[in-house]
Amino acid sequence: MLDVEALRAEFPALAGPQIYLDGPAGTQVPNRVIRAVSEALASSMSNVGGQFGSSRRSEATVDRARAAAADFVGGEPTEVIFGPNMTSLTFAVSRALSEGWKEGDRIILSALDHDANVTPWVRAAASKGVRVDFVDFDRKTTAIDLDQLEAMIDARTRLVAVTACSNAFGTLVDVPRLARAARSVGALTFVDAVHLAPHRRIDVQAIGCDFLVCSSYKFFGPHLGVMWMRGDLLEQLPAFKVRPAPDRGPGRWETGTGPFELLAGFTAAVDYLASLGWGADRRGALDAAFSEIGAHEMALADRFLTGLPSGVSVVGQPGLEGRVPTFALEVDSLPASEVARQLGHVGIATWSGHYYAVEPMSRLGFLDRGGLTRIGFVHVSTPGEVDAVLSALASLES
Numbered sequence: 464m465l466d467v468e469a470l471r472a473e474f475p476a477l478a479g480p481q482i483y484l485d486g487p488a489g490t491q492v493p494n495r496v497i498r499a500v501s502e503a504l505a506s507s508m509s510n511v512g513g514q515f516g517s518s519r520r521s522e523a524t525v526d527r528a529r530a531a532a533a534d535f536v537g538g539e540p541t542e543v544i545f546g547p548n549m550t551s552l553t554f555a556v557s558r559a560l561s562e563g564w565k566e567g568d569r570i571i572l573s574a575l576d577h578d579a580n581v582t583p584w585v586r587a588a589a590s591k592g593v594r595v596d597f598v599d600f601d602r603k604t605t606a607i608d609l610d611q612l613e614a615m616i617d618a619r620t621r622l623v624a625v626t627a628c629s630n631a632f633g634t635l636v637d638v639p640r641l642a643r644a645a646r647s648v649g650a651l652t653f654v655d656a657v658h659l660a661p662h663r664r665i666d667v668q669a670i671g672c673d674f675l676v677c678s679s680y681k682f683f684g685p686h687l688g689v690m691w692m693r694g695d696l697l698e699q700l701p702a703f704k705v706r707p708a709p710d711r712g713p714g715r716w717e718t719g720t721g722p723f724e725l726l727a728g729f730t731a732a733v734d735y736l737a738s739l740g741w742g743a744d745r746r747g748a749l750d751a752a753f754s755e756i757g758a759h760e761m762a763l764a765d766r767f768l769t770g771l772p773s774g775v776s777v778v779g780q781p782g783l784e785g786r787v788p789t790f791a792l793e794v795d796s797l798p799a800s801e802v803a804r805q806l807g808h809v810g811i812a813t814w815s816g817h818y819y820a821v822e823p824m825s826r827l828g829f830l831d832r833g834g835l836t837r838i839g840f841v842h843v844s845t846p847g848e849v850d851a852v853l854s855a856l857a858s859l860e861s
């Protein structure tokens with residue numbers, strides 16, 4: 464079991480008094496991440512490619528971060544690309560992939576997704592006369608309709624882009640099944656794992672996808688985007704790069720100079736997560752860590768669902784099955800922004816609105832009504848924090 468109090472002591476922000484239930488929008492960081500970023504800056508970092516020590520140090524920092532990312536997603540270091548955030552990386556790949564699309568081709572997106580996995584593809588498709596279809600989700604559970612998806616995929620389908628977990632409702636998606644269906648017609652699968660990453664172990668081999676993106680600020684690291692791209696695609700797709708940038712390897716996708724200090728912080732974040740587990744190597748430790756994280760988080764989710772006061776309802780999957788501990792709440796007679804304001808007033812950080820999950824909020828009819836209030840727990844959340852938010856929800860003033 465996780466010793467959550469000991470772990471919290473590693474996070475300066477968690478000393479209080481604020482309660483952070485805004486993890487789906489970004490998490491706090493442990494001391495080792497802060498130290499790694501500041502030590503990198505203090506150690507005289509230079510640009511890569513120089514014939515001197517500080518340049519070599521930056522190169523080693525990049526290599527360590529690629530190795531950490533590869534362990535984190537289950538791929539190879541040579542298949543890891545870093546960028547400012549998931550959205551920028553997705554725009555870059557959508558532009559490159561669409562170079563090969565033709566009129567009459569088709570792509571399939573998901574109605575459950577964050578807009579960062581929708582608009583880049585819609586824009587790229589429009590520029591090539593490619594048809595865009597959306598796989599829908601169940602209005603009650605917010606589960607993606609995988610039967611519909613399998614029926615939709617055809618020989619003209621070039622891409623299926625889908626989330627592994629909804630940032631609005633916490634719904635998990637059976638991405639391996641979806642990737643199998645895509646592969647059966649030669650279509651590529653692009654997975655948004657931004658919301659999955661703090662909660663569940665990622666394994667690109669088990670998923671069978673071609674691209675997977677996540678953001679380290681959602682899993683206790685610095686503000687940095689991470690993409691895993693299948694090796695052959697990484698080498699062959701037409702990256703939009705300047706002429707002197709590398710023609711081979713991840714560097715062909717990484718525009719400009721890297722954020723070396725953030726890469727050092729990223730490695731520290733992966734090492735922090737691995738330190739929650741045990742095993743012969745970092746991958747094994749991450750496997751064990753995520754099984755501990757999942758058990759703790761779902762116990763919190765259970766406590767939360769059991770104690771929900773009347774007048775507050777969860778939109779989406781009502782139980783523990785098929786979800787992570789992220790809840791979109793509707794409160795009788797109060798708009799979401801007012802709920803978040805009152806919670807903020809008593810020192811509880813939550814979110815309100817659509818959280819960029821424009822497509823599902825619109826289909827559920829919440830977009831024009833101010834969206835929903837989102838509460839998210841992570842592995843450093845405590846039963847006491849669950850009780851505090853339940854009590855604050857029960858005391859909302861209309």
Ligand SMILES: Cc1ncc(COP(=O)(O)O)c(C=O)c1O
Nearest residue numbers: 548549550577579630657658678
């Ligand atoms: C599920 C999901 N996808 C994509 C994004 C966009 O990530 P980034 O801020 O790294 O561009 C977010 C951010 O909230 C998200 O929750």
